[in-house]
Amino acid sequence: MNKAPVVPRHEERLWGHPKGLIFLAMTEMWERFSFYGMRALLVLYMVQELLLPGRIExxxxxxxxxxxxxSIFGELSTQAFASQTFGLYAGFVYFTPLFGGLLADRWLGAKRVVMIGIALMTLGHFAMAFDVSFLLALLLLVLGSGCLKGNIAAQVGHLYERHEETLRSxxxxxxxxxxxVGATIGPLVCGLLAQVYGWHIGFGAAGLFMLVAAVVYFTGLKYFAEDRAVAPVGExxxxxxxxxxxxxxxxxxxLLITMCQSFAYEQLWNVGLLWVNERVDLTIGTLTxxxxxxxxxxxxxxxxxxxxLLVIWAWQGRRGGxxxxxxxxxxxxxxxxxxSAMLAIGALSAPDGxxxxxxxxxxxxxxxxAFMYQWPTALALVSRRAPKKINALMMxxxxLTLFVVGVGTGYIARFYEPLGDVAFWTLQAGISATGALLVLFLGGAIKRRMDALEDLG
Incomplete structure (x- = not known):
């Protein structure tokens, strides 16, 4: 009697997708809970408390x-210095994955590097709970994100065969x-804890949930694909x-084209939260x-x-469109x-109130x-089109484009006070719209050339 072939753990499927996808998504959910919970507090915390005399020392x-x-950006007001610090942090969080990808591709493999990243980020979140270790916390979070971000995203692509283009997307x-999901819950929980119990409790909660991310990742290891393109020792x-x-x-x-949208998107986390805090009536009945x-x-x-979106795209796909x-x-x-235009209109509607x-x-x-149209699509494109030899590095x-966006967003934020909010948010709308125009003029030629190169190789 012939036995059914044993399916390797990393090839087991659930609802048509590899089981490893669920564990990677859950790991990223809890990691993003921590990351976005802390990130939503950061610029407000600096402006309202940390950078004030008596605390900054x-x-x-x-x-x-x-x-x-x-010495690099010139003399900065408290708001501009906080925004630039936020921008540098947000930028370098996306710069260090370049080295994390290189470390995974050439030496350690994605799995080991992700584990290192989880450990560093956990330490960073807990260090954020103390004034004295604020800058150290940012450094640990930047290094940890460098190990984790590109590599965990690359592991998603490794779960799919080359012919599974639609399924991969x-x-x-x-x-x-x-x-x-993590980014939704994180700011809600951390923001509420910070408002009720203080900033450091909000930051500490972010650290606790990094530990949950670690447990989920280690539980799912058996369902992940083998690391690809790691060079043998000496070769x-x-x-x-x-x-x-x-x-x-x-x-x-x-990727350069996608940066136009990213500039406007990241500004909502920087000046956007300051603008909401200063200019918007946040009272609903007795609730603030x-x-x-x-x-x-x-x-x-x-x-x-x-x-x-999945239903719409599936419906369009069945009709070939x-x-x-x-x-x-x-x-x-x-x-x-x-x-961005909505914020400009809002500012215009109440110039003095x-x-x-x-x-x-x-x-x-x-x-x-807008995020769901852009970022998952960009990751899927890189995973599918980038050469296998440097796939994690390309992810x-x-x-890395978000490094430029983060630092650039911090720089652009200095113009918020001199320009005024109407002009500032109109500028952000124009920057994002430029990305759409670039696709209109260049998109067809880029796609045809990519398809031709794939056919060659």
Missing amino acids: NVAGMGAYRSVVE KGYAIFSTGIN SLPPLTASEWKMIALVVCV VPTPWFASEDSFASVVALPL EPGDLAKIATGAIIMACS KVSILFPLVAYFLSGI AGAY
């Missing part, structure tokens, strides 16, 4: 750090839903071919809405939008431009939908 190394920052959409990977270099150039071109909750709304909108990757990216850029809460509610909901390269 408690932070180890702050004098030297501020001297370096102002949906897998990344599900993975991004894990991100957005190097084969050099990239001319076609592979051309494909890399095209992928980079697409915590400002970080708007960051949760952005992520909640992404979660709510996903099932509808599902939008391609670049068309989805352009749609996201248009929606994000509308999000408090803005209705409806304007940021609409803006942050639209930004969440890290996707996050």
Whole structure:
């Protein structure tokens, strides 16, 4: 009697997708809970408390750090210094994955590097609970994210075969839903704890949930695919071919286009939360809405939008008309431009008074939908198109664009006070709309060339 072949654990399926996807999505959910919970507090905490006289002196190394920052960017007000610090943190969180990807591709493999990242981020979140270790906490979080971000996203792509293009895109959409569930709950919980019990309790809660992320990841290890393209000891990977270099150039071109939307999106987490806190009437009856909750709304909108988008795309696909990757990216850029425009309209509606809460509610909901059109699509494109020899490194390269965006967003934030809020948010809308225009003019040629290079190799 013939026995059925044994299916390797990493090939086991659930609802059509590899089981490993569920554990990776859940790991990312809890990690994002921690990350976005802390991130929603960060710029408000600096402006309202940490950078004030009597508190800033408690932070180890702050004098030297501020001297370096102002030697590069010039003298900064408290708001501008907080925004620039936030921008540097948000940027370097996406710069270090380049080295994490290289470490995984060449030496340790994605699994080991992700474990290192979880440990560093856990330490960083707990260090954020103390004034003295504020800068150390940011450093640990930056290094931990570098190990985790690109590699865990690359592991999602490793679960799928090359011919599973549509399924892979949906897998990344599900993975991004894990991100957005965590990003929804994190600011709600951490924001409420910070408002009721103080900033450090909010930061400490973020550290606790990094421990949950570690448990989930270790539980799912048996369902993950084997690490790819790790060079044997003493050997190097084969050099990239001319076609592979051309494909890399095209992928980079697409990633540069996505940066237009990302500039406007990241500004909602920086100046956006300061603007809401200062300009919006946050009272609903006897309730004062915590400002970080708007960051949760952005992520909640992404979660709510996903099932509808999957249904729409499936319906379009059955009729042969599902939008391609670049068309989805352009749609996201248009929606994000509308999000920024809502804040400009809100500011215009109440030049001397408090803005209705409806304007940021609409803006942050639209930004969440825009995210789902852009970021999962960009990750799926990189995973599918990037050469296997440097796949994890290229996934890290996707996050590298957000390094430029983070630092650039911090720089642009200095113009908020001199420009005024109407002009500032109009500028953000224009930046995002530029991404859609670039796809309109260049998208067709880029896709045709990518398809031709794939056929060659």
